[in-house]
Amino acid sequence: MRFRFGLALSIVLVWATPALAQPSGDAAAEAVFEQGLAKFDAGDFHAACPLLARAVELSSTEPLGGMLTLAECYERIDRPVSAWALYKRVAPRARAANQIERADTAQRAADRLEPTLPKVRFRPGPETPPGLKVRHGSETIPFDVWDIAVPVDPGVASFTFEAEGRAPRIVTIEVPRGPSETPVVAPVLRSSSGERNGSPPGEKAVVRGGSDDAGPLGPVGIAGIVVGAVGVVGLGASLGVILDAKSKWDDALAHDCADALTECSTLDGLEDARSQGDIATGIFAAGAGLAAIVAGLLIYDLVDGGGGSKESARLNVVAAPGVASASVTVRF
Secondary structure, eight states: OHHHHHHHHHHHHHHOOOTTTSOHHHHHHHHHHHHHHHHHHTTOHHHHHHHHHHHHHHOSSOOHHHHHHHHHHHHHTTOHHHHHHHHHHHHHHHHHTTOHHHHHHHHHHHHHHGGGOEEEEEEOOSOOOTTOEEEETTEEEEGGGTTSOEEOOSEEEEEEEEETTEEEEEEEEEEOSSSEEEEEEOOOOOBTTSOOOSSOOOSEEEOSTTOOOOOSOOHHHHHHHHHHHHHHHHHHHHHHHHHHHHHHHHHHIIIIITTOGGGOTTOHHHHHHHHHHHHHHHHHHHHHHHHHHHHHHHHHHHHHTSOOSSOEEEEEEEEETTEEEEEEEEEO
């Protein structure tokens, strides 16, 4: 590509200063850049981008051509926000250096990417402690500018929420590709002395869709509700099976046995009714057991405070012809 070779030539010209006057960092930067450029030309963009970024970091000046190449590399690995930020950074600097063509190239690329960028918008949680802020990579975003949507590269993104006298907490979300805005709600932060403030947050929260509204119940309590629903269904099903078994028993007595009950104890109708009654008893016992589990889980969750992230719960339900089972696993 003509644009890419032009970038490579410009980098060599910018960095080709006399050896005695060239800082040692620039020599390392040029060597790393050449390695990165070779990977770039070979199409190995995931290997090229870290090398190009390191070369830009090592340079004693701002290598505008190298930054443009790095921005193009970021585009190739689906990091449009990182590319856009570099283009925005290069455009005014190149114009100030009278590098008009390079400035125009960077500005056009930035304008092209801007409408496609995914963004996140931070929102306050149940409380707003003094000095609340959020860190994302090397960037710190204070609370007073949270009303501005911030571009973030698509994929998994982690944000560290901090405040004066509070332990920091990390919220991790999945940022979708393309133009979008994902809300990120500030979690409740506990004091750095270990005292709880509101719902105990734990040290890390993994959030789908950017919200941290855990509500009054944590994973254990939610698992209890799910198990309880299964138990209620089991109790209802057992009642239906019992009524059906009673009906079959009555029909068998009326049609098959008449008044000779003792002589009909092995008839199929009675045996079916007995078997169905046994199944109903098992379902009822399982439902009652699940109800007891629910009570224990809810009591534990409410006493512990709910919303903790160190606990996890998993419900396993197995249903097959002739087999029905349910179990709950709670990890602390």
